[in-house]
Every structure is written in C-alpha cells, then in structure tokens.
Amino acid sequence: MTKEPAIRVRDLVKKFGSFTANDKLTFEVHQGEIFGFLGANGAGKTTAIKILCGLTAPTSGEVYVTGCNVAIQPEKVKKNIGYMSQRFSLYDDMTVAENIWFYAGIYGMDRQQIRGRISQLLSEMGISHIRNTLIRDIPIGWKQKLAFLVAVFHDPPLVFLDEPTAGVDPLARRQFWELIYQYAARGKTVFVTTHYMDEAEYCDRVCILSEGRIAALGTPNELKKLWNARSVEDVFLRIARPNHNKN
C-alpha cells in the first residue's frame, strides 16, 4: 500500500524580481515523519514554508499538501495543517485559556470539543494552574510549548514549525522536542525548520537548503556517511563553507 505523501513538491520556484528565493525544489515528506528543514539565514526556508502553508503563491511548480493542490484548494489545505511561526507565540494580553479558545475557534472546533480538550491538555502538561494567567506573565519556555499545543489543538495531520525553539534555553528545547516526538508518535507529520544542528539529529530526515537549492536530503545518518562527517553540523558547515569562500 502506497500512502499519499504528506507533502509533495515538484520544481518549486519562487522569484522576487530578479532574486530567486527557491530554485527548483523537489522533495516529498512522508506521513508520520519528522522532517527537518535546515539552511543558513536567507537560504529560502521561510519562503518555502510560506508557500507550503498557502501564505504565498509560488512563481511556478506543483505543491501538494495533505493530498490537495495548494494553488487550487488553499482553504482545504489550511484546515488540515497547523502553523507555528518563528516570531510569534501567542497574544500577550490574553490568558492561556483565551488564546486556546480563540485559535480553536478560528479552526471551527465546537465548544464541547474545546472545553474537553483544554482541561485534558493543560493537566497533561501540568500547567492547569496557569490557565487564567496572561501570556505575558509566563516564562518563554512555557510560551513556546503552549504555542505548539495551540498550533496542533485542532489535531491536524501535518504541522509546520518555523524555528520554534529560537531563543529558548537547552532544557526547554529538550522538553519541546519531547512534545514533537509525542505528536509524531501518533502518526502525525511534523515539518520543522531550525538553526540548532543538534535538533537536526532528532529528525527522521533532513533537507539542507543553500542559496535556494536543495544541497542535501536524507536521514541524518545517510548524510553523515555521504559527507564523511561526524555530525549533521559538520555536513551543514561543509555545505555552507564553499559559499562563504565565494562571497
């Protein structure tokens, strides 16, 4: 039985004027895997993720997300995905519960469902006591975890995490990744971008972007073998270094 991949991208090109942000990207993300999307700043990660989420239209190429063509059925795609942005966690001037209610509401969940899941999730995380605390008053590590919970609250089969752990301490990052693992263990697909190379080791497969192109794609072990490197970080540096010399 061949399952429809969670994401299927063919010859994706995105140009801003004469600048090519994404140059002929072709890759697939399987259902249930944690797919790491790496690259230096400006390598085109955020642009690609925006196209996958239907926020931006590609210049050319085919993009299928959860089996739907993003260009044709963007609304259907949006219902099937969760999205956590790199800059934003949650609304500061609203409480934990209010934030969850709001996001669950815009994904069209009904009150009964929301009420049940909020209590369950908060107690699972052991943070029932901050239910009515304003987001601005809780520590950043918790904020990120909450942002993740909010992004997957409507239980989408695929979630996009755009640099979810930026600016978070190592312990909180570890805990954050545990959440990701738990989610993937339920057969969900996680598409994550990151700057932390140790996090890349946690992924099932990684894709390294360089100057808008895919420079490497495979499991962390495959890549290490292929580039004869000790870690994904080494692989990354070897890919990035020639470009440094050129510039």
Place this chain on the structure above:
Amino acid sequence: MKPFLGFVRKEFYHILRDYRTLLVLFGMPVAQMLIFGFVISTEIRNVNIAVYDQSNDTYTRQITDKLLSSGFFRLHQRIQSPGQIQQAFRSGKVKEVIVYESDFAGKLLRSGLANVQIIADASDANQAHMMVGYTTEIILSCMASWNKNVPSPVNVQIKPRMLYNENLSSAFMFVPGTMAMILMLICTLMTSISIVREKETGSMEVLLASPLRPFQIIGGKVLPYIVLSLINAVSVIFLGVFVFGVPVHGSFFLLFVECLLYISLALSVGIFISTVTSSQQLALFLSMLILMLPTILLSGFIFPVESMPTILQWLCHLMPPKYFITILKNVMLKGTGIDTVWRETIVLLGMTILFMSMSIKRFQIRL
C-alpha cells in the same frame, strides 16, 4: 460565522485590556470637544480696555458706561496723556483704547459731528476685528438712543439676522468639525495600527495560515472599531447638544446613517494604510500626517473653503471630512433631509468603495 465571532471577541480583549488605547478611544473625543469648545471662540468676553477721555462729559461717560456694562469689556485704566496709549499696549494688559476728542459733547451738539477713536491691538487680528466690531456696534446704539429726540432726515435701520446660528455661537462650528476629525482619527488610526500590529508581531501569518478568509480577518478587526466609533459619535453629539447647546434639527436616523457611512470610509482608509505599511510607527505617522492637518485646515472646519486659493480648493475637494462637515451642518443646524446632501453622500460612498477596492487589491498582491 462562529470563527468570526471568536475573532471579534479577541479584538475586544485587545482593546479593553489596553488602558492607553481605551484612554485614546474615549478620552480624546471628550478632551478635544472641551478644548475646541474653549479655544476656538468667535466671541469676546471681558477684554481689558483703557479709556482716554479728553472731554469727560455726559455723552462720553454714557458711551463708556454702556461699553463696560456690555460684559465684553472691562476697564483696566484711565489714560491721562497720549503718551500713555503706547505704554498701555506695550504692557500687554490692554487690548483696546477708546479715545474721545476734547469738547466731545460741544461739537456733537453744535455740528452733530464728534470723533471717537478706537485703537485695537491687532497682533491678534481676529480678536482685534471682533473687538472693534463690538465697540462700533455699541457706540452706534448709543447714538441711536440720542437721535430718538431729534428726528434726522434719512434713517435706515439695519437689523441683521444670523440664520441657523442666531447667537453666532462658535460651538455650531466646532461640533461638526470636531466630530469629523475625531471619527477620522480614531477609525483610521486605530484600525491601521491594530492591523499593522498583527503584521509586526507575526500573528497575521498565523491567521492567514488558518482557514479564516482574509475578509473575515479584516472584518473582525474593523467591527469593534465601528461599534466604538458609533459610541463616540453619539457622545460627541450628546456633548454638543447638552454642553454647548448645538441643536439637531434634522432626522436622527439620517445623521446616524451618515455617521456610519463616514466611519466606514475612515475605516477603509485605515485598512488601506495598513496594507502599505509594515510598522506601527509608520502607520501612526501616516495616519496623523494624512489626516490630522488636512482635516483641520482643508475641510472648511475652521477656514472657509471658498476663500482659499484655487489649488487648495481642489485639494479640499479630496478631503472626506469636507463632505461630512457639510452634511452635518445641513442635517444638524438647518434640519434638511437627504435631498440637500445626496451629492456629498454619493462622494463619501464613492471614496469608501475606492479605498476598499484598493485595499483588497493590495491585500491580494501580498498574498
């Protein structure tokens, strides 16, 4: 529908929990009304004057008494020599000096002609103009009372009537103007800032990645401000009627509909600004720059459009507040109906549609 209502609720949380925004939203209209109420004044009251009476007879005393009992003027000093006139003005305490020539009564009785000089401090041209006007009026009325006994050959009596504002109250001018300005400022400023804030914090991306349609996002952002602006419009009218005595002769329903139209226009300008800016500061700056000064100067709020140079008049025709103020004056002061303001209404409607469609277009390009 439900997601949309959730969005509106979220927007109210933002507004109601930000004390500064609340203060701006509800404090500004009241403060501005009161400030304009007392700053913009076409009336004079208790102006300090000095009198240089070289004749000091019954006639001159009668005129002086009448001036001082009018309530407009207060005697600051009596001047004894011409040199003191300059001094009085320089001290800054005296705004007007009345000079009677010597032998005033004698000349008046002998030849029927005597001179009074009114010297005004015109460093404030408007005030000087008004003071001289009031003084002349009072002196003329004194003369009229003296003439009763002596019938003069020709006698034309002018009885002016100031229609729609019998007492020339300045409130009649600033209430419509302030309303136009406050609604424009609040609606445009607040919507543009609140939309740009979501762009700045990145939450706009999350919203756009959700199943919410762009028009639902914009609608949800705008709806709370429509409600708040209507509350503001009502409170400004309320203040105008009960504090400053401005009447509402026309239909309240028409007034309400026109306010709603103007508010939608202001909101669509706000949305448009938010589509061309990416930071809250820029949005604030643009809103202020585009709206504040033109609304005050080029809308006929304070300075009549008809007396401006042609180029500026053309600019005035581009300013939405101009049309709204005309509508307000017609409906509130003259009590006329839609038959007199349909042209202005159509212009406002057209501008709303224009800005809406430009915003939608920009929004789609960005997506």
